[in-house]
Amino acid sequence: xxxxxxxxxxxxxxxxxxxxxxxxxxxxxxxxxxxxxxxxxxxxxxxxxxxxxxxxxxxxxxxxxxxxxxxxxxxxxxxxxxxxxxxxxxxxxxxxxxxxxxxxxxxxxxxxxxxxxxxxxxxxxxxxxxxxxxxxxxxxxxxxxxxxxxxxxxxx
Numbered sequence: 001x002x003x004x005x006x007x008x009x010x011x012x013x014x015x016x017x018x019x020x021x022x023x024x025x026x027x028x029x030x031x032x033x034x035x036x037x038x039x040x041x042x043x044x045x046x047x048x049x050x051x052x053x054x055x056x057x058x059x060x061x062x063x064x065x066x067x068x069x070x071x072x073x074x075x076x077x078x079x080x081x082x083x084x085x086x087x088x089x090x091x092x093x094x095x096x097x098x099x100x101x102x103x104x105x106x107x108x109x110x111x112x113x114x115x116x117x118x119x120x121x122x123x124x125x126x127x128x129x130x131x132x133x134x135x136x137x138x139x140x141x142x143x144x145x146x147x148x149x150x151x152x153x154x155x156x
Contacts, residue, residue, distance in 0.1 A: 042068050
């Protein structure tokens with residue numbers, strides 16, 4: 001077993017650690033940080049978009065919240081899983097978007113379609129319910145997959 005002095009650290013890891021002020025997020029913490037960042041952006045952007053486009057987004061706040069929360073959880077779960085998979089890859093900056101976006105396309109499509117249904121002059125709640133249910137099903141799949149695979153990925 002190597003002593004502390006024998007271990008050499010990766011310069012890229014040290015650089016990123018200095019940029020983040022020494023913060024390291026793993027597993028649930030990383031997903032929580034991603035959800036917090038996305039939620040903060042949503043809190044700013046959704047009212048701004050509703051105001052600028054004069055969109056009646058806030059006419060059904062429960063369904064809008066369901067779309068935002070389920071889309072955020074699905075996207076952040078997949079992003080955290082793939083970033084953990086690529087943590088040791090040399091070309092992780094290139095591979096992450098190549099792997100992430102095709103997998104998150106169903107979440108993005110369901111979120112866009114649910115939001116579009118909420119923007120209709122006469123909101124068809126059955127259509128919104130369908131897209132939210134699909135988002136929730138995708139969340140269950142992605143969160144379960146992330147929970148099952150995260151530990152083996154980080155220990156190997």
